[in-house]
Amino acid sequence: MNLKNEIKNNILDKNRLAKSFSLTYIIIGLLGVVFLDKLISIFFEHNDLTHQGPLTFAILFIISTGSILYLMINHMQKVIQNIDKAYKELQNKDKERLIPYEFALDNSVDAIYWFTLDAKFVYVNDAACNMLGYKKEELLGKPLEIMDPNFTRETAAQTMQKISSSKNWSLETTQKKKDGTIVNIEVTGHGFRHAGKDYICAFGRDITPRLEYRNKITNMNQELQKSVDEKEILLKEIHHRVKNNMEIISSLLTMQYRRVQDNEVKDILKQSRSRINTMALVHEFLYLGENLAYINLEDYIERLIDDIKELYISNNTYLKVDLSIDQLVFSTNRCIQVGMVLHELCVNALKYAFKENRDNLLYIHIKKLEKDIHIKIGDNGKGLENIDSLYKTDSIGMQLIHSIVEDQLNGTINFRNNEGLECNIIFPQRED
Template structure:
């Protein structure tokens, strides 16, 4: 027996007792588990820090937003109160306004000044020097453009001494005035630094209009922004956290540290506000830089955002939130908290975790030794039993004396495995027999398919669209005079054999099907045979397999030689063309013969002097001309089965107008004819009817060269009913004329034609004469 594949003949490998392997696995598992636990603990600690930091930042931001909303709302509330007072009371007394503003200043400690500028350029103002400073009042002489005077006041609000005078003051030129007037409603002006250097203020202004919407002036309130600085400083943002507020431009509004958000290095230069990127405070500066990198230099922030940045290698957590009001105020509230404020507890927890890891490893190693023995001993016994089974001792008794559930289950599995293996061998032998029978049935089915294709004289192709390879059957090659060995099994072979004139149309249809626009692919095209002749092929196929993206993968189809059928169709086409020419010639000759008859009638009518004879001759001529129009139309068209109704009717009317020498100024013709097609029988009947009706209208409806209009209409109604109407606005139906039982030749001819159409007709004499004919379209 060949034992080349016997495992015992292979080169010996280093093998180790399962007991030591289990101990090593236990130790490595404990090391891995404790390391993962420590890492997860550290990550969870950092996550907890982030969550606490985020919660604190959210809370701080919310408090700042609430404070700003209340702080800023006071200004507009004061403006609306003062505007209402001025509008209703027409309050122009300077002293009374000063006193009213002085009382309001005492109530609102956050307000710098309250004032009113009128349309004459005058102003009244009451304010304080600084958040804790003395109060003052300001007014212009005569409450109009002119000198501006500032006075100290006593405890009763009365001016005491002049503090400052400025000539040529005009309130109408101040930004707070022009901004409110331009907007037409409440507005905020730009933040400015007081020239005294005591702080920054922002102004809320509001235009005042009377009941006729005439401008009375602008009320305004200045707010000390140092109040916001004081509020931010009292918040207590962690240990070393800070908050600041800035505009979209980056200019600082307020900070939580005592540093002023404005200043100047030169005493001769006016004080300027600090940009956040140029702040002396490193937290403000680095935070602004991080925001500009993330959102651009204009800080395009629409909702609350969180990000982290480093200052000297230390991580800081930042939250920025926009704050807006309905008066176009748009600031950003930034809260920054260093991560180090929360890390002390994390480091302590990590040291405790490390100690627990060491203790866990020692306990795990001891437990591993015990578990290794409990596992390795019964495994050794199970190994001996397995070796016996490998020698073919299928009935060897497997001992189950382990106290471990898994080992006991493994022992039972070994026993069940031997039984199942024997059953599997039996099933495998059965499946081999069934597989052989299935292969025989498949071969038989393929043979029957080949016989069907040969019997139907069809060529078969199976195209792998991805590779271009095609499987052709023998009949496919025989159709064009080749053997299967001479045909290259590729789609390019079929393309090379195709007639150049057919390539574009075939490829268009094939691509339509490959791209899913058609359910099947079908064409008739020519292929060059081996002898150089061309054969017509009916080619039909379908994509049966597409990939997950919908791209075609496999298509199958068949070829059928239709050369004989195509030649037969060509012969039939030539015969049909010859018959069409013959029919055109017949209609031409009939039209010419009718034209000769019409000319003869015309000559006879001209020679006849008796009106009773001449009139029937002319009427007969018009009838002949109506029938001749049919044949002329058929001669000129490619479709001999139908007549286009509108053109036919217009020709008849035009001939009648010419025959009776009627000009358009005397009688006008109006048409409302829908697109209707009639066969030749219906067209002749309808043409004769219209000929009679229009002739009667031309002869009798407008006596004494009375002007009028003849109307012709046709319409295809429901259920294929055709309605043709001819009416005029002439003298109407003659008295005593019985149209239902006509005696005149013309009316009897109309009745005869209506009966041939199997239709109905009626005459209505209201404001002229109207005749309506109805029949079913064939």
Template sequence: MIPRRESALLKISNENRVKLQALGFAVAGVLGVAIVDRLSMNLVHSGNDNFGLPFLLGVVFFVLSALFLYVLLRRTALVAEDALVKLSKYQQKEKENLQLFNFALDNSADAIYWFTFDTRFFYVNDAACKMLGYSKEELLQMKLSDIDSDYNKNTEKFLEQIKQKQFICFESRQTRKDGSTLPVSVSTNYFRNGEKEFICAFGRDITEQKERRRIITAQNMALKNSLQDKEVLIKEIHHRVKNNLEVISSLLQMQSRRETNSEVKDALSKSQSRIYAIALVHEMLYQNSDLATINMRSHLEQLSSAMIDLYAQNKKISVCLEADDLFLSMDYAVLVALIVHELFLNAIKHAFINTDTGVIDIFIKNGAEGSIVFGVNDNGIGINRDKVSTSTSLGCQLINTITECQLNGEIETDSENGFKCAITFIPKQKGKA
């Protein structure tokens, strides 16, 4: 089909040519008649009876008119022929464009259907027919409500909403010819052609997407349930480990009651409190919602409180805890707790020999470049700085071994005002050696 604008221009051009040709022929005829009439009148007035000359002039005029008319008609025929050739080319080009357009529409992955404001189908592509199971002829005789019952509800309001917003996307369920339904993602556009209003809708079958979404949701639910089961199991394991450690601690306590040797009793008591420091980590893990890390502030508060009750019953020792908001993994929490236990126990037993009062500071905080600094500081009688590294006691050996071999840290001591021991280490990130 020739474009509307070009067709109109071609029509106007042809009409102008016809008018000019008709006007030219009319002017030539009028001038010819006028000239012949004038010559005849002059001959009559002059008394000349020779009419051969006017006759000859008339014949010449009509011959010239015939030639002129032939030229005009020939020109008109050429113009018409040229117009037909152009029209044919335009039609061929338009036909090719229309074929490409129809091919693109029919082979679109989305169903395309246009409908008027009375919801009757105006155009459908092959994808729509394939998706719904109808032929084009059948769909063009149907209304939108025949494939989507939801359009019976507030149809006018919905169409006006599309008209106002120009573009709307939504999900719907459409009915196939065999009565089955399918989920469809629909995007609609409003457009106007003269006095007619249309809605152009693009529909896509999302059955597979829905199924994949359902499978993923089911898998996520299964993973969530599995994770919850594992969390329960891990908590149960920590709970049982803590109970087993308490059993060991009780056995050590029973053994301590049977012993008469004070050194053995003291060693058993220290071992019992060390086991408590480890058991406390497992207790906090199964009580917390986070099974991966331990709140060190809470852990050291409970540990120091238990040790005061166990070893400082006859002394007035106050404990000051200075702790940043630090969370460590179970491995690091156990190691830190054991070192703090040994330092705290040493301060209770040896720092306040000549007095019943004292202050013990426990600190754990963030250091430079991702390090952690923790330790114990007391205001007691102090101790030789080298004793911590050279002492053969089990407590000192534990501190040195854990710091150097397991934490890869450094020990700093200060004996000017009481005794202070600080350990600095950098926690390894998970997954790195």
């Protein structure tokens, strides 16, 4: 409730003023009539009506009406004084009530502006004046463009309409100080209605320090990204060189393989070359891939099986490969470990289980089992009569398999006959 309404309710409520004047007039009038009647009666008892009556009556009328007017005006003055006193008291109360709000507004960190819908200032707080370098009287009644050159008369009014119809409106803009310097401002605005008129209340905050910090972080991120890109290029180059060096070693073994006549030595050189290719393949994937730390297992195994088939399978041997691999991503180290184990098991199957002119099957299933990974690899060959021999063999390949599974993968390995030889390997999904 504003001051005007309070005065109306406290002073003029229920026509008290009109009743007060009317009642006073009636009382004074009645007393005046009675008093005048007494005077006239007394006068005519002692004087002649024809000689002095009209003059005396006129004098008495003037005196009585003057007295009545005096009393009424005096009463009106007292009423007006009471109204003025009440108005001042209410005004003081209103000021006291507004002191906390004015203090909060003027001491706000944010600049606060009130605008009419045609984008003219009707209120600014001290923070706004301090931020822009203006005095309040220099802004009140002025258009928005005086401090924000990004707006024109037309766009400013359009923006006010947009704010009034929006729940949450915000904008990053620039504002011009009185001295011409530009500051970066984040503005939020809300529409409200007061005394039957629509206004816009806007809050402005200087975000220059925030933008400087943001730019600083952006520059740091760019520098870090540049450093990361350089390191990725370097790592790719390292993987490329490692792969090339392994290919050179493989080529040397191939040259030696062609010169050797002993079949046992040839087999050793062939397996060594195949093992080197298994490791080189990991570095090739890292060099060609987007991620320098992890490899998609399914893609790697598909390529590994193709390379092994090319090395060990003759043109007369038909081989069907059944791959069922969950979506897994392994680190470089684990990929080499799993790749070496699969290489040895696949080579054994290709060498001993598969025959020409028959349907050969090799299956590799790799599944996630809660916290573990289960690898099942088998063939449709004849199997083995003595499974235990696989745990006690002096074969380099089998020793390599047991060493990797048990010592490096911290897993278990189990062989069994299942329409051929089947190997089951279980190891933790989490890498140490």
